[in-house]
Amino acid sequence: MRSIWKGALTFGLVNVPVKVYSATEDHDVSLHQVHNKDGGRIRYQRICEIDGEVVPYSDIDRAYDDGEQTVVLTKDDLASLPSERSREIEVVEFVPSDQVDLLTLDKAYYLEPDSSSPKAYVLLRKTLEQTDRTAIVRFSLRQKTRLAALRVRDDVLVLQ
Numbered sequence: 001m002r003s004i005w006k007g008a009l010t011f012g013l014v015n016v017p018v019k020v021y022s023a024t025e026d027h028d029v030s031l032h033q034v035h036n037k038d039g040g041r042i043r044y045q046r047i048c049e050i051d052g053e054v055v056p057y058s059d060i061d062r063a064y065d066d067g068e069q070t071v072v073l074t075k076d077d078l079a080s081l082p083s084e085r086s087r088e089i090e091v092v093e094f095v096p097s098d099q100v101d102l103l104t105l106d107k108a109y110y111l112e113p114d115s116s117s118p119k120a121y122v123l124l125r126k127t128l129e130q131t132d133r134t135a136i137v138r139f140s141l142r143q144k145t146r147l148a149a150l151r152v153r154d155d156v157l158v159l160q
Contacts, residue, residue: 006018009150105148
């Protein structure tokens, strides 16, 4: 299994180098639609509601509509947004594990120590386990900043 991200778990002056692995895989079978008479593939076209023309993907922008007003965001607007490329998983707070509702968590990742000396990793894992705490962390993955829960599962740190 290949790591999908390398960085460091940080809190205070502590820096724990880690590798991140996806804990789940998507095994869905992708299907496409076909015409039942001849098996021809059915394709969707992007058609403008106003003039009925087929619009090439290069001419499409994004927009947010709040019901009263539409705000259009161009590709340049989106490119100018600051992108998070930090290689740190920053601990925001340690909370009692019973205060974290597991139903609110989404994708899971395993964290593995990324150094020849895993002492800091083991110490953090044991401390979280013995105190029954979960670390609320902030990190960037695929150019999105996310909040997550860092907890212990079967002697491994899990990020959800």
